[in-house]
Amino acid sequence: MLIRKYKSAFKNVGIHYQVIGLISLLMLVSFAIYITVLKNVFSIYDEQIYKKSSQVLTMSSIGIESQLKEMEELSFKVVSDEQIQSYLSQLQDDSSAYEKLVLHKKITDRIIAFAGSEKYVYSMMVIDQERNVMVAGNREGIPETLQNDLVALAEEYDGSNAWMLGGRGFSLLSVREIKSFTNATFTLENLGTLVFRVRIDRIVDDQVQDAGNEGQLIITDGKDILYPQEPLLTESEMLIEMNNDKLYSIDSYEHGRYFAAKFRSSYTDWTYFHITPFHQMFERITFIKSFVTIVFIFIFVLAILFGTRLALSITRPIDRLIKKMRDIEEGDLDKLEELALGTVPSSPQSEVGLLYRTFKMMIQRIRELINENYTKQLLIRETELKALQAQINPHFLYNTLESINWLAKTNKQDQISKMVESLGFLLRSSINFDNQLITLGSEIDIVMSYVTIQKVRFEERLEFTIDIESYLENALIPKLTLQPLVENAIHYALEPNIEPCQIVIIVRENQGVITIFVQDNGPGMDPEFLKQLSEGKVQTLGKGIGLSNIEERIKLTYGSEWGLHIESEPNIKTSVQVRIPYIKGGELDV
Template structure:
């Protein structure tokens, strides 16, 4: 959808929706901005926590690795001890005899002296070349499989130290090293045995690690040490190439803040696992509280916006409804205040409503006064006519004349009397103010019949009205007075024949009826002078002004009479009537 179409749709949106959309957008933008600032603040807080955890983890890992290096140096000192080298060489060369027992006892005593001075060492064990075991400290026997694995790993290292991680059978960290012969007198690097140090890694971590959270040490082979049962390792940052950092991840169904550091010396990864809720409990509460408060504010603002927009638009819609009623002419209902409606608030819309009601009230009063006055005038005129002529007596008299004319075979008199009776009936019958063009043409024919008998060949009347216009509605006695005016002003003043034509045609906007004559014509501005009162009519019948007013009242101001002169010098009176008005 194009931006211009969206802008155009917003411009044409009603005020209520526009206000609601605008205020809601402001609240949403404020909410989004607050959440963004909140997230930024929390990210800064995460960074500060990481820096603190990283420093603590760095100190802890350095202390642990320093201690392990010292113990690794201890294992080297043991294998390099000249006395131990001498005793192991003696046991290799003379595996039996009394001297061998003394050597074994001396070797065991030496190992006890070493292990007794090391608080982080469970035991020190030496397996000589003949498979004999010499140990000092808290000794835990190995299974045959474990012993073979330790011996294999030590032999593959060829004198270097190797770490064997704790397992389900032994929770000690084992430092294993092959013992080779390299005394001053003999440097043949013969295998004299295997040294095994069982180290209390848990105590080292407990004494040297500091800070909150759980410590975990892992390598590529798996977990070396963990304060608590090992969680799912899939989400831990073990494969990342970074040397240090932090992540927030889920372990065992709970979120953790994990700071990590990879040791460049051992290749081990030290992790500090802190339950996320433990360090962020207050922050999470504040975050959730802020979200709930903003959602509550948003809902309250939406309700207030809807009420506010309704308070603005409801009076406008009410005013529009009243205007539509007034447009249809229903002024009474347009000015009617519904039951239970409070006093009008005197703001801009209230003043507009009050002004509109006053205007409608005045218009309605003027219409009523005008309508009453016109009814009174019409009633007075009608009563005056009734007082002058008794229609029934007149009809009966005309019937008698018509009968006598027919008896005496006076056809012209009979035709004239019948036409006059028809005209009188139509003139007096006011029950139908609107009739069809076909009925109006019947009145015209009766009138022309009388005038033809009167003027004979001097009156040349012609009519050209298509039958498709016969259902057209128009006020009663509209065309007959126009013919009467044409005869009065065009035919009577001369002795020459006069042609009067009645015709009808259709335009793009209306239907036209015209009465044309070949008389002297009409002075310019006659209709306007009649309307202004400058020109008084001499006739005693229904005048042009009366016909024009009735058409405008019936159909609107755009319809009515227009006067013009023809090219031959005669007059033309044109009636404009609506196309879609039928009886």
């Protein structure tokens, strides 16, 4: 009952007193919590440091060893690559020096393809049976004695991955023997040795968890320090820590007193150390404790002094705004904006200022909505009228063409009738946007309608043929792909000449790829012009669908690996090749 009584009284008082009461209560509660926490902070200080160090060690070692496992998987992927297996097997045969040089180049190109996208691979090397070294990445040479050690280590592990220190500059060597196990032969014959030079420093920098500026991660294999280049511990101090059975300890070293936690990996047999300066952290916490206490008391006093002013700065503008709303409640719309413009608070970006501005914008928006609604009604009527006109125009054109066709048939003008029918078919196909993909047979029908019209114009000068197997007619192709190519052939090959022009469409399918050739025996293009055309530097004279438009639609439909290719020989021929995947009608949702 007492709590309900105080809660009800708190709700009934004004915002001014509520703000002061909340500020005082929050400050007192916060100060009590702070004192309680401060009493226990030193008792859990060592435990927190240990947990932090253990977390850093665990997460860092997991991340580092995960990357090392990925490097191991990459090495298996390289040694099992069919091309590398084939090239190394060919090197075993009695080949000429030139053939071996070519095979070395192919192997180098292949491992470049593997190493190019690997962030942590400093270099990748393949050593064949004759101790020839093929390198991808950094071409730092390997001493002959080290080569022998690498080959011996790979043979010792018999196809498994082995790790070896690089001997300089934070590099770790992944070594694996390349055995023959292609699909044709499974002899497990030794073909060579694969060596990765892995940047252990980059792996650590990317994978190590945030240790701040107060600690350092050290990695050692028991003999050498792998990371970092300048560790906080000397080699003798590191040896002492290695022999210490405790997982963490607080010891004094050459550079000061540190908290040291360690973790030994079962995967690499490495030891991870996290070294944290102990006195530095303790002094910082002591300073923060004293500083925060003083600041907290100062803030508490200021909060009480300025609480009243803050509350008044909130309540006074709200009271004025409430009064304006009550004045507007009985006013007409023409006076709303004028009354809303009253005095704006001095801090327009505060919540109260935003409330004033929102109220003003609300009044302005009411007037704008009235005008906008009237304008939209006029726009809707105009749009409906234009839509009706857009429907009437094509139907009128189709009806007119049908009338001309009927009149031509009545007067036995078969040639005119065919042209009108072809033109009507072309118009319907061009205006119909229902399907962006049509069958190859439908696309050829559009081309034949266009050729029918052009044959009337050019007569025997135009020789047009199509070579396509019947089962390919159901393949899907972007609409209006071939007709613009035939139109270009007529425009650039037939029109400038008086001699007959042969235009041929050839359709072939091979392993799920359809290649369409649109060829003509026109004047062709020289190599320089063809290069500029492929780079988009030539401004063509046509006003229809250009080659770039066709290629862009093909790439958008099927992907960037598909498109157009142009081949031309001056005064002999021009061939435009369209490459698309073989997709039957109905297999793709168009």
